[in-house]
Amino acid sequence: xxxxxxxxxxxxxxxxxxxxxxxxxxxxxxxxxxxxxxxxxxxxxxxxxxxxxxxxxxxxxxxxxxxxxxxxxxxxxxxxxxxxxxxxxxxxxxxxxxxxxxxxxxxxxxxxxxxxxxxxxxxxxxxxxxxxxxxx
Amino acid sequence: xxxxxxxxxxxxxxxxxxxxxxxxxxxxxxxxxxxxxxxxxxxxxxxxxxxxxxxxxxxxxxxxxxxxxxxxxxxxxxxxxxxxxxxxxxxxxxxxxxxxxxxxxxxxxxxxxxxxxxxxxxxxxxxxxxxxxxxxxxxxxxxxxxxxxxxxxxxxxxxxxxxxxxxxxxxxxxxxxxxx
Numbered sequence: 001x002x003x004x005x006x007x008x009x010x011x012x013x014x015x016x017x018x019x020x021x022x023x024x025x026x027x028x029x030x031x032x033x034x035x036x037x038x039x040x041x042x043x044x045x046x047x048x049x050x051x052x053x054x055x056x057x058x059x060x061x062x063x064x065x066x067x068x069x070x071x072x073x074x075x076x077x078x079x080x081x082x083x084x085x086x087x088x089x090x091x092x093x094x095x096x097x098x099x100x101x102x103x104x105x106x107x108x109x110x111x112x113x114x115x116x117x118x119x120x121x122x123x124x125x126x127x128x129x130x131x132x133x134x135x136x
Numbered sequence: 137x138x139x140x141x142x143x144x145x146x147x148x149x150x151x152x153x154x155x156x157x158x159x160x161x162x163x164x165x166x167x168x169x170x171x172x173x174x175x176x177x178x179x180x181x182x183x184x185x186x187x188x189x190x191x192x193x194x195x196x197x198x199x200x201x202x203x204x205x206x207x208x209x210x211x212x213x214x215x216x217x218x219x220x221x222x223x224x225x226x227x228x229x230x231x232x233x234x235x236x237x238x239x240x241x242x243x244x245x246x247x248x249x250x251x252x253x254x255x256x257x258x259x260x261x262x263x264x265x266x267x268x269x270x271x272x273x274x275x276x277x278x279x280x281x282x283x284x285x286x287x288x289x290x291x292x293x294x295x296x297x298x299x300x301x302x303x304x305x306x307x308x309x310x311x312x313x314x315x316x
Contacts, residue, residue, distance in 0.1 A: 028210060028213050039200070121251065122191050
């Protein structure tokens with residue numbers, strides 16, 4: 001069983017490197033998504049809550065994509081998505097939602113609110129590859 | 137070298153003969169191969185007995201020169217979080233009246249992490265627990281939780297043994313071991 005280890009380099013390099021903000025309250029899942037993204041050469045910043053994500057977004061305007069867990073305490077990924085899309089500074093940033101549960105209503109609601117994509121956990125490198133063409 | 141008679145197929149007798157033959161000439165090779173055999177066998181058991189599923193291979197695929205201890209790091213993170221969650225659930229189960237929503241939240245987190253590392257048996261027990269939770273069946277939750285705790289403890293021990301053995305393994309090409 002062999003598959004490509006090194007991702008596909010979609011994240012780019014140097015000044016053109018894509019910066020992804022990954023939001024997940026689970027330390028295991030943060031480690032996983034960060035590794036998957038980094039192996040495709042993305043620059044990754046991880047935070048463990050929607051609140052921290054918004055704080056960081058307020059400070060650092062160089063985030064090119066947000067990937068967030070849906071189900072988090074205090075602020076869900078959906079709520080974070082809404083806040084991003086309601087903000088004139090942030091609304092252009094593509095937001096991808098991840099969830100361990102395949103709930104069609106939830107997926108539709110997120111897409112309707114402007115989510116770029118919805119990934120089922122556990123997330124695979126192939127899921128991230130699929131985002132490549134969308135966010136460039 | 138002790139001849140290990142087990143339920144191994146006949147080819148192993150020939151293999152033992154070969155190992156014996158090589159022992160004096162290439163002692164390091166013989167040692168490395170025995171360790172690797174042990175590791176392979178351990179890993180096979182973990183999968184055959186359903187402790188781990190395919191997701192564990194995904195973890196191994198993500199490990200490389202830039203992240204050489206990724207699998208062990210993630211597994212360590214998992215047991216740190218899961219131990220905390222198990223303790224929280226233990227406490228929450230002792231409260232009256234039972235807050236099933238809170239219990240379910242904890243278990244949702246535990247199930248999610250278990251699923252991320254490929255801890256199949258644990259994941260299944262978590263699912264059972266959540267079913268009892270949804271029906272607000274306290275007895276069911278208590279029984280189910282005993283199973284969750286047991287699977288958690290067993291997996292922890294088995295993976296600790298596995299990683300301990302893995303660390304003893306010298307700088308051999310690890311690519312040959314993952315995912316086969």
